[in-house]
Amino acid sequence: KQEVTQIPAALSVPEGENLVLNCSFTDSAIYNLQWFRQDPGKGLTSLLLIQSSQREQTSGRLNASLDKSSGRSTLYIAASQPGDSATYLCAVRAGGGNKLTFGTGTQLKVEL
Amino acid sequence: DAEITQSPRHKITETGRQVTLACHQTWNHNNMFWYRQDLGHGLRLIHYSYGVQDTNKGEVSDGYSVSRSNTEDLPLTLESAASSQTSVYFCASSDGGRDRGIVNHQPQHFGDGTRLSIL
Numbered sequence: 001k002q003e004v005t006q007i008p009a010a011l012s013v014p015e016g017e018n019l020v021l022n023c024s025f026t027d028s029a030i031y032n033l034q035w036f037r038q039d040p041g042k043g044l045t046s047l048l049l050i051q052s053s054q055r056e057q058t059s060g061r062l063n064a065s066l067d068k069s070s071g072r073s074t075l076y077i078a079a080s081q082p083g084d085s086a087t088y089l090c091a092v093r094a095g096g097g098n099k100l101t102f103g104t105g106t107q108l109k110v111e112l
Numbered sequence: 113d114a115e116i117t118q119s120p121r122h123k124i125t126e127t128g129r130q131v132t133l134a135c136h137q138t139w140n141h142n143n144m145f146w147y148r149q150d151l152g153h154g155l156r157l158i159h160y161s162y163g164v165q166d167t168n169k170g171e172v173s174d175g176y177s178v179s180r181s182n183t184e185d186l187p188l189t190l191e192s193a194a195s196s197q198t199s200v201y202f203c204a205s206s207d208g209g210r211d212r213g214i215v216n217h218q219p220q221h222f223g224d225g226t227r228l229s230i231l
């Protein structure tokens with residue numbers, strides 16, 4: 001059974017700092033990995049989707065990398081801003097079909 | 113703009129009652145999903161559908177049912193609500209072919225959730 005772990009569970013950083021969020025998964029036979037952002041009381045917003053054949057994806061200040069063989073992904077946030085404060089979730093799609101297995105998330109707070 | 117909407121946003125009910133949560137998407141996506149989110153467990157898949165008349169059980173399907181009579185809607189029913197089903201429920205959809213054997217590489221889009229309290 002696929003298990004997805006995110007460390008740390010919570011993180012507080014000063015504004016402007018570059019930071020890395022970690023995601024690990026137990027079964028490396030995945031099709032893709034997706035990073036989401038969740039604001040309090042809201043649904044999930046898709047940030048980046050990395051296919052299994054890709055090593056990284058970039059969108060603005062966000063960069064996600066994937067090392068399938070070691071079962072790891074990282075989300076790099078450059079020059080963090082208070083508006084980046086949210087919970088970040090990673091999810092992997094494995095096996096046939098479209099089901100996602102989620103990590104429990106990293107709660108990020110960027111302070112002024 | 114296309115979107116996915118859930119209703120109601122909040123609901124309080126009593127144990128034993130039947131409850132139905134609505135999910136409606138206007139993207140014309142074939143794939144729809146229901147998840148529940150609980151502290152310490154993350155999001156867990158309840159049921160999913162790859163198209164009209166298709167439904168499948170997820171990881172935590174006991175006590176829940178879904179039906180897919182059209183492309184836009186996937187209502188989630190709690191047959192007899194239990195306190196353990198108090199949670200936040202999210203609906204999601206993604207684009208893809210009708211053949212479930214085809215791996216879908218499109219991202220899932222989520223609704224804003226329904227907070228359900230069962231007393």
